[in-house]
Amino acid sequence: MADSMATEAPTAVVQALNTRLDTITKLLEPLVCAPLNETVGKLSTLERCQLYVLLSYTLNTTIFIYLKTQGENPKEHAVIRELERVTQYVGKIKAAQGSKKSTLTVDKAAAHRFVKGALSGNPDQKKETDEHASTEDGEISSAEEATPKAKKRGGEKMSSSKKKKRGIDPFSGK
Numbered sequence: 172m173a174d175s176m177a178t179e180a181p182t183a184v185v186q187a188l189n190t191r192l193d194t195i196t197k198l199l200e201p202l203v204c205a206p207l208n209e210t211v212g213k214l215s216t217l218e219r220c221q222l223y224v225l226l227s228y229t230l231n232t233t234i235f236i237y238l239k240t241q242g243e244n245p246k247e248h249a250v251i252r253e254l255e256r257v258t259q260y261v262g263k264i265k266a267a268q269g270s271k272k273s274t275l276t277v278d279k280a281a282a283h284r285f286v287k288g289a290l291s292g293n294p295d296q297k298k299e300t301d302e303h304a305s306t307e308d309g310e311i312s313s314a315e316e317a318t319p320k321a322k323k324r325g326g327e328k329m330s331s332s333k334k335k336k337r338g339i340d341p342f343s344g345k
Contacts, residue, residue, distance in 0.1 A: 199229070220264050228257045 202210060202222075211219055231253045238245040245251060 195229075202226070217264070217267065220260075220267075224257060224260050224264060228254070228261070231257060 211222065214222060231250050234250045235245045235248075235254065238248055238250065
């Protein structure tokens with residue numbers, strides 16, 4: 172009875188391995204039946220990267236399994252470094268997929284300071300932009316309030332080295 176249990180366990184493991192190998196073969200069939208350059212030519216850049224990483228991971232995992240079946244320690248083999256490298260690429264691809272969303276937003280305070288600085292030579296335009304900014308949302312009434320440093324300083328007096336220089340308009344001719 173102990174002898175039959177000893178042979179049943181390896182037989183079950185071998186059958187499970189054969190089943191999984193058949194599944195892998197079926198999944199890889201579409202990739203293997205056509206030349207790789209034809210398959211890759213139809214894919215987008217991201218899909219190409221995913222395919223190359225998939226193939227590399229599959230090959231390295233197969234070598235890892237082969238080494239285990241031969242009684243060698245695959246953790247001491249170079250295939251482990253390759254698997255680690257491939258998993259790093261998987262992480263990079265996932266990061267690239269996640270960055271499809273545009274995170275561009277307009278910093279209203281910075282835009283206001285930029286426009287105000289550009290129009291500093293024209294007093295009429297400066298007055299108009301100040302009025303527009305104060306009526307817009309009540310968010311920004313002046314460039315001083317918009318800067319975080321100004322909020323920190325509060326009532327502190329600026330040293331002469333930190334005072335803002337008045338912008339010179341290169342087009343005014345002065």
